[in-house]
Amino acid sequence: MLTLKIEGLQKNYRKFQALKNINLQMETGLFGLLGPNGAGKSTLMKILSTILPFQDGKVSIYGFDLEKEGDQVRQLLGYLPQHFHVPTQLTGREFLHYVASMKGVTTQQERNEQVEMLLEEVNLAQQANKKIKGYSGGMKRRLGIAQALIGNPRFIILDEPTAGLDPSERIRFRNLIEKLSKDRLIILSTHIISDIEFSCEQTAVMHHGEVLFQGSTEALAKKAINVVWEVSVPYSEFDQIEKEYVIISSRKERDNVVFRIISNASPYQGALPVQPTIEDGYMALINGVTTA
Numbered sequence: 001m002l003t004l005k006i007e008g009l010q011k012n013y014r015k016f017q018a019l020k021n022i023n024l025q026m027e028t029g030l031f032g033l034l035g036p037n038g039a040g041k042s043t044l045m046k047i048l049s050t051i052l053p054f055q056d057g058k059v060s061i062y063g064f065d066l067e068k069e070g071d072q073v074r075q076l077l078g079y080l081p082q083h084f085h086v087p088t089q090l091t092g093r094e095f096l097h098y099v100a101s102m103k104g105v106t107t108q109q110e111r112n113e114q115v116e117m118l119l120e121e122v123n124l125a126q127q128a129n130k131k132i133k134g135y136s137g138g139m140k141r142r143l144g145i146a147q148a149l150i151g152n153p154r155f156i157i158l159d160e161p162t163a164g165l166d167p168s169e170r171i172r173f174r175n176l177i178e179k180l181s182k183d184r185l186i187i188l189s190t191h192i193i194s195d196i197e198f199s200c201e202q203t204a205v206m207h208h209g210e211v212l213f214q215g216s217t218e219a220l221a222k223k224a225i226n227v228v229w230e231v232s233v234p235y236s237e238f239d240q241i242e243k244e245y246v247i248i249s250s251r252k253e254r255d256n257v258v259f260r261i262i263s264n265a266s267p268y269q270g271a272l273p274v275q276p277t278i279e280d281g282y283m284a285l286i287n288g289v290t291t292a
C-alpha cells in the first residue's frame with residue numbers, strides 16, 4: 001500500500017540547496033535510506049517529522065498533506081532524531097513514562113504495559129531504574145529507539161538508530177523492526193549497509209541532496225553488474241592501485257594484496273569480474289561508476 005509520496009521536494013539552508021527536487025514513494029514496510037555524510041538524509045527526516053519547513057514540493061503521508069495537516073501526521077509519528085537528547089536526571093523508566101504521557105497514552109495501565117514491553121524489547125529492563133546519566137552511548141540509543149515506538153505509531157522515522165550499538169544489540173534491533181514493519185511504515189536512515197541488507201525490501205540512495213536510486217536491494221546490487229573486479233597484485237603496487245581506483249576492500253595474501261575494485265573496464269591484467277553485493281551497488285552509485 002502506497003503510504004508516503006514525496007514530489008518535487010526542495011530545501012534550502014539560505015543559499016545552500018540541501019534537497020534538490022526529491023521524488024520518493026514508500027509503501028508500508030521497512031524503507032532503508034542510504035547516503036554518505038552530508039547527503040541530506042537528516043534534513044529529509046526532519047522535514048518528514050514536521051520539525052523543519054521546506055521551500056517547495058508536496059508530501060503526503062497516509063493521505064495527509066504534511067504542510068497543511070502536520071497535526072494529523074504528528075499523531076501517527078514516532079521519531080528518533082540523529083542527535084537525541086534526554087533529561088539525564090531521570091531513570092530510563094521515568095523517561096519512557098514521561099514520553100508516553102506526552103504522546104497521549106493516558107491510562108496508567110496502558111502506560112505501564114507499553115513501557116515494560118519496550119524496555120524488554122530494547123533490552124533495558126535490567127537498567128530501567130538507573131539514571132540515564134549513567135547509561136552508555138549504546139544504552140541511550142536503545143532508549144531512543146524505545147521512545148520512538150511509544151504510542152504504537154504507524155509512521156516511524158529512525159535516523160541512524162544503530163550508531164553505537166554492539167553487534168548483538170544491532171541484531172536484536174533488526175529483529176524488532178522487522179516484526180514492527182508488518183503493518184506500518186518505518187524509515188531507517190543509515191550508513192550501515194548490513195542494517196538494510198536483510199530486512200529492507202525498499203531502499204533509496206541519496207547523494208548531494210539528490211535521490212540517485214530507489215528500488216529493491218537486489219536492484220541496488222545490480223547497479224554494479226560488470227563493474228566489480230577482484231585482482232591480486234604485488235604489495236609494492238598497493239599505493240598506485242589505491243590512487244587510481246575505487247577500492248571496496250583489500251586483503252593480504254602472502255606477498256600480494258587482493259583488491260575488490262569498482263571500475264568500468266578491467267583494472268589490471270588478470271582481474272576477474274565478480275558478482276556485485278549491495279555495498280558494491282551503493283559504492284558504484286556514489287562514485288558514478290555504474291552499469292549503463
Ligand SMILES: Nc1ncnc2c1ncn2[C@@H]1O[C@H](COP(=O)(O)OP(=O)(O)OP(=O)(O)O)[C@@H](O)[C@H]1O
Nearest residue numbers: 013016018035036037038039040041042043044082
Ligand atoms: N542548519 C543547517 N544550516 C546550514 N546547512 C545545513 C544545516 N543542516 C544541514 N546542513 C547542510 O545540509 C547538507 C545535508 O545535511 P544532512 O545533515 O541532512 O546530511 P546527512 O545525509 O544526514 O549527513 P550525515 O550522514 O553526516 O548525518 C550538508 O551539507 C549540511 O552541511
